[in-house]
Each structure stands twice: as structure tokens, then as C-alpha cells.
Amino acid sequence: xxxxxxxxxxxxxxxxxxxxxxxxxxxxxxxxxxxxxxxxxxxxxxxxxxxxxxxxxxxxxxxxxxxxxxxxxxxxxxxxxxxxxxxxxxxxxxxxxxxxxxxxxxxxxxxxxxxxxxxxxxxxxxxxxxxxxxxxxxxxxxxxxxxxxxxxxxxxxxxxxxxxxxxxxxxxxxxxxxxxxxxxxxxxxxxxxxxxxxxxxxxxxxxxxxxxxxxxxxxxxxxxxxxxxxxxxxxxxxxxxxxxxxxxxxxxxxxxxxxxxxxxx
Numbered sequence: 694x695x696x697x698x699x700x701x702x703x704x705x706x707x708x709x710x711x712x713x714x715x716x717x718x719x720x721x722x723x724x725x726x727x728x729x730x731x732x733x734x735x736x737x738x739x740x741x742x743x744x745x746x747x748x749x750x751x752x753x754x755x756x757x758x759x760x761x762x763x764x765x766x767x768x769x770x771x772x773x774x775x776x777x778x779x780x781x782x783x784x785x786x787x788x789x790x791x792x793x794x795x796x797x798x799x800x801x802x803x804x805x806x807x808x809x810x811x812x813x814x815x816x817x818x819x820x821x822x823x824x825x826x827x828x829x830x831x832x833x834x835x836x837x838x839x840x841x842x843x844x845x846x847x848x849x850x851x852x853x854x855x856x857x858x859x860x861x862x863x864x865x866x867x868x869x870x871x872x873x874x875x876x877x878x879x880x881x882x883x884x885x886x887x888x889x890x891x892x893x894x895x896x897x898x899x900x901x902x903x904x905x906x907x908x909x910x911x912x913x914x915x916x917x918x919x920x921x922x923x924x925x926x927x928x929x930x931x932x933x934x935x936x937x938x939x940x941x942x943x944x945x946x947x948x949x950x951x952x953x954x955x956x957x958x
Contacts, residue, residue: 726808727754728937730798732764733901733944734790734814739764741775741783743800756781761801767811768794790941792816798931798939810931810939815902817943818842818850823898826882836890838883838898840947846876851908853942854883855899858890863899868911901944906930910938 729742741762744754762775762783768791775783790796792814800808822841827834844850850871855863869881883898890896903911907930914927929938 726757726800726802726806726935728800728808728810728931728935728939730810730937730939732788732790732796732941734792734942735944736790737786739775739785739788741798743781743783757802759803763799764788765797765799766791766794767797790814790943792943796941806933808931808933808935810906812906812930812939812941813904814941814943815850815904817902817945818845818852820900820947823947835884836892837885838896840881840883840898840900842879844871844874844877844879848875849905851903851905852881853901853903853907853911854881856883856885857897858885858888859895863897865911868903868908868915870908895948897946897948899944899946901942903940903942907938907940907942910940
């Protein structure tokens with residue numbers, strides 16, 4: 694049973710940088726690289742995190758601080774150098790991502806390893822409305838935000854959502870593709886399976902338009918069963934057997950208080 698309960702007042706905010714926590718099934722060999730590169734159009738400072746596996750038993754990672762890290766705009770061939778920090782986070786303040794442009798990440802480590810990844814910034818797909826819905830499962834009522842928009846007619850649109858509640862940390866929630874929705878009105882239900890919303894909660898949703906490489910990573914991330922007898926890692930778009938992903942994206946924040954309005958069937 695599902696009802697639309699009311700409309701959440703929406704505010705749009707410039708997208709700022711945020712890092713996703715990645716939990717990986719560590720490989721049998723130590724020294725494997727783990728790279729997190731989630732760059733977004735509105736970032737004033739871009740960050741790339743590079744670590745290596747140093748202990749399988751204790752699931753320990755150590756920062757890599759001596760790599761050469763660059764991102765290249767494949768449209769104009771301009772290359773941007775990322776500066777190393779003591780914690781394995783490489784930063785750049787001059788790169789300004791452009792929608793529809795393709796970028797290539799290149800990492801060269803001191804021991805001679807080279808990692809590459811390629812990603813394209815999609816155009817942003819605007820949201821037409823945001824509301825609050827409910828589902829009644831047995832005796833429990835579950836509330837969740839819904840975003841309604843018109844998917845572009847062309848194929849290959851992918852969406853990623855993160856959400857925070859009452860000022861908490863943004864957490865990855867879900868990814869969607871447009872396999873059956875090209876040119877149609879679409880509703881995305883933003884359901885946090887680990888936490889139920891209550892009337893009066895304040896929610897903040899980060900909606901990113903991502904490319905297929907980032908979508909494949911997070912889609913496979915969702916499907917991995919931690920209890921599996923043969924655990925695996927998400928599908929990476931990085932070369933040379935590196936773990937993690939490289940993504941360039943565009944997005945917006947939507948936030949307000951979850952307010953119960955007059956219900957309608």
C-alpha cells in the first residue's frame with residue numbers, strides 16, 4: 694500500500710565535495726592499490742584518495758604519499774596535477790569540470806605501477822518535484838522522499854543518491870538507470886534500508902548524474918552479499934587490477950523538513 698502524503702519544500706544548494714566510504718573485500722596479496730576519485734562539477738577543491746593494502750588479517754590500509762597523480766581533460770588535452778598530502782589525499786584547486794567532457798585519471802606510483810581510469814561528466818537532469826511517500830508493511834509505516842522528473846529521450850542516463858538525516862553524515866542510498874524510462878516521467882524512491890524516517894526529520898538529498906562506469910561500480914556494490922562464501926569487490930573502471938573507482942559527475946542538493954500534509958490516495 695502506498696500513498697503520497699505531501700510535498701517537501703525544496704531548496705537547491707551548490708554541490709560541494711564529499712567522499713563515499715568504501716568497504717572492500719581485501720585481496721590475498723598485500724600492496725594492491727585502492728583509489729577513491731569522486732570529482733564533481735561544483736567542487737572548488739577536488740580530492741583523490743590513494744591507499745594500499747598492508748594487512749589482510751587486520752584489513753589495514755596505508756596511505757600512498759609519493760605517487761604522481763594527474764587528471765586530463767580529453768577535449769582540450771589540458772592536464773591538472775594533484776598535490777600529495779600526508780594522509781594519501783591528493784588535491785587540486787584549479788580543475789573546473791565541464792558537463793559533457795571526458796576526463797582521464799592517471800596514477801604513477803614510486804614503484805613503477807601505473808593506473809588509469811576514464812569518466813565523462815553527464816548533463817544534469819532537473820527534478821520537477823519532490824514529495825513524501827509511505828508504504829505500510831504489515832504494521833509498520835515507512836516514510837521516504839520521492840523525486841519526480843522527466844528522463845531524457847536518449848539512452849544512457851544514470852543517477853546516484855546520498856542522503857543525510859537531521860544533519861548527519863551523507864550516506865550512499867541507491868543508484869538508478871533509465872533502461873525502461875527513456876523520455877518518460879520517472880519517480881525515484883529514496884529509501885534508506887538501514888534507517889526509517891519520521892515526521893519532523895530533516896533530510897538532505899544529494900542527487901548526482903553519473904556515467905556508466907560509476908553506475909556499474911555502485912550497482913555491483915549494492916549486490917555484493919557480505920556473507921557470501923565467495924565475496925567479491927565492486928566492478929572498477931580502473932586499470933591494472935586497482936580497487937575503487939574514478940567518477941566525474943554533476944549534481945544538486947535538495948533539502949527540507951519532512952512535513953506530513955493532507956493525505957490523498
